[in-house]
Amino acid sequence: MPRRVDHEERRAHITAALLRIAGTRGLQAVSMREVAAEAGISLRLVQYYVSDKPTLLRLGLDELAARLDRRIRERAAARGAGLAPRAVLEVVLTSILPVDEASRLDRMAWSAYFAVALTDPALLAGATNHPDALEDWLTTVLVRARDSGDVNSGREPRTEVAALLALTNGLSDSVVGGQRDADAALAILDYQLDRLFDRSTPA
């Protein structure tokens, strides 16, 4: 037998190179040859470890989702166990926002993926990506907060969560778009959370 190689690790290496290109030069700059060059390997090897270009793109999308998941867990771990409802929302939403260079590049790549996914349903097919799951979970968190009195009973948890997620996505786009910096986006997010968790506010 010839020497064997960890395919999974190789694919991860290639995927990282792909996302580096997608985040800096856009998805339209992603070709098999460019990915090979960025990964420092030959075109043949990209073909060998990643059969198709569709497969390659799918790898990138999955990695992007995995990175977001990792960011959320890391941020949650950094704040310890037994997080208050507001802290949970802060952790999740600030994990989505592009607050440093790495998350900024990932958000750029994500925007590119979002655009092509709109007209290429093949990319989404079978994706584990379920934004609704996140929304459901945060809604239960907010329901608990309302029941315990941290949030006024007049608020509709599901609507509030949907709005917060949409707001965070819109803010993220404005940050990568250069309309404002991350701190400004964080301030707006905080402003909204302050209002939501102000029990002195009726309705």
Next chain:
Amino acid sequence: MPRRVDHEERRAHITAALLRIAGTRGLQAVSMREVAAEAGISLRLVQYYVSDKPTLLRLGLDELAARLDRRIRERAAARGAGLAPRAVLEVVLTSILPVDEASRLDRMAWSAYFAVALTDPALLAGATNHPDALEDWLTTVLVRARDSGDVNSGREPRTEVAALLALTNGLSDSVVGGQRDADAALAILDYQLDRLFDRSTPA
């Protein structure tokens, strides 16, 4: 002299074809030949009336901005003169949201443009597109509303407006992304506006 042709009208025809493709099949499906076919003319004519591909893409972006402007004015005109602050916000924000097929296709095209603009600053160069101008204007509207007592004095107009615009953009993406329909997005927007214009709410 041979017969002369209205170049402006021809370019508009070509631009419309371009945006039809961008909205249905994405910007990556936009080639000179595809645009020609969609416009029902020859490749040579696309070259003749629109010299470059960069020029073509720029035409599409400008038209997209012009259409949004038109939508806002039409919606405003439909509601008569002397609009209350809340009505102004409703007009602007619901004009951004993809509420019908036409605005849905335009939003799709816009998302594609946004993605490539992130890594291709040449597209933005010299663009009349100024989201900040819209934000400034709406802020003055909200300041007036606060001074006249329609909005609680504890609110920060600039932050509220920035949040509403980001929210609307996020909601728009969720609509074209198929996460929810236009009515659901409108409901969320209304929910937020109701809260903002509720004077009984302190802070």
Next chain:
DNA sequence: GCCTTGGTGGTACACCTGTATCATCAAGGC
């Protein structure tokens, strides 16, 4: 020691892209 077999290199092929070029047509001025 050979031979199977996973890894690798190089390259060719068909296709699509943006753009340039050559030619033609037709309407009016002189």
Next chain:
DNA sequence: GCCTTGATGATACAGGTGTACCACCAAGGC
């Protein structure tokens, strides 16, 4: 009547794309 000139057609060209193919290498089983 010709000739200038705006509008159009057809096509060629160079470059980039995804993918397929052919050769080769080297490590271990028998």
